[in-house]
Amino acid sequence: MQTTTLLPDVGATSVQVVEVEPGFVDAAVWGDELLTLRAAADGSGIVLRSETAGAEYPVDAPAGFASRCVGVVDDTLVIGGHAFVDGDPIDYQAGPDIVELLRHAGSEAVALASQPGIPEFEAHFYTPIELVASVIATQDLRRWTAADVSFTDGTGGSIAGVLERTGSLALDHFESSDTADSNYEARLLDARSALGGNAVYRSWTLPIDHGLIWGVASARWGDIVIVSDRHGTRAMDDRGRLAFELDDAAIYAVQPIDSEVGEVVAVGVLQESGIAETRLFQHGDEFMSIADALLVSHQVAQDIAMAAPVGKLGGVIVSPG
Structure with missing residues (x-):
């Protein structure tokens, strides 16, 4: 797969371009390794593949765990998702x-x-099957601990993103724990509390109507959670401010950047006509569109961006700095 390096200057001291096979769920930087979260080739579970060292690290996940994201909080590598648990x-x-x-x-x-x-x-x-928000974590890629995040009001959820800058987890919050379509909001959880099984909310919420968290993105100035539902797509940063909103196109990439005019979010969209373009937003308002789909990649963490030609994500660019 060919990668592209058409990225804005994010102030990194160096940039390493790594070509990555498709099929990964999420990616994280651990030490000097780029790790991608994948299903094991033999179907035995999930693994973390080092795209820089060529090694694979098996993940000791509990039975019934479904992974959605990976990231680093302080000195801990965290994989988030949900567990399927038999209800009463x-x-x-x-x-x-x-x-x-x-x-x-x-x-x-x-x-x-x-x-x-x-x-x-x-x-x-x-016997209903409940979706319980769950995390597994390690500090050495050998020993893993698991925790289910309990909600005292009987609701359920699924961890959809690790926000490394703020040490938060993005949660799809289900009103009924056995019904995924009952998702009514995105919430931010304190990651450290969640690792202990406790749901401690940040003062932040983003309503969802028949939809899910599309993904997360990070910049030096903020973390962004993107939601897609029947009303369209919108995003909010960790300060509770609208980052962008649209209802006339499907998004495929999000890149928060620092620019001469301040904090900008570049969004790659695919219009109904099939034409891809880049739209630039500031303070929630669109101020420019560019008829070029190659200017946007998806920033999954402050030091990782995924990019590929013609708007199809697949390459991973590591920017340590």
Whole structure:
């Protein structure tokens, strides 16, 4: 895969370009290694592949854990996602026969009783599968610890991003823990508390209506959480300020940058016509669009950007500095 280095100057002392195979979930820098989070080739679980050293580190993840992101908080490498956990079984009783009930349905009784395929109710147990926000962490790539993040109000969630600058985790928050489509907001959790299983919220929330967190991005001046739902796509930084919003195109890349005019977010979008372009936002407002899809990569952390030609992400550029 060909990579591109069409990136703004982010003040790095050096830039190392690493060509990476597709299929990774997220990436992080650990020491002098670039690690990508992937499924193990033999289907046994997940691994961290060092794209710079050529090694693979197996991840000791609990059964039922689904990973979504990786990042570094202080001296700890954190993988976030959710665990599938059996909830409390529900006992469904059969009750009265449905035909008997329909006889008392008033003026609609005859029509309802004549419908084909009237179901037969049977007593049964149903065990819901709950989605529990979970993290696993290591300080040496050998020993791993796991924690489920509990919510006292019975809600559920999934960790969708590690915000390294602020030491936060981006959470898809489900009103019903066994229904992913009940996601009603994105929240920021204190990462250190979450590693201990405690949900400590930052003073920040971004409503979601039938959607999910699309991803996160980081710059020296802020962390950004991007949400995509039935109303479009919008992003908010960790200070609670709108970074950008659009409803007429699909996004494929986000690059926060420092520029001569201040804090700018460059967003790569694909229009309904199939044409890709770059839109520049400041303080939530679009102030310029560029008919060139190669000017934007996706900044997954302060020192990692992914880039590839024609707007397809795949390369990883490490900018230690």
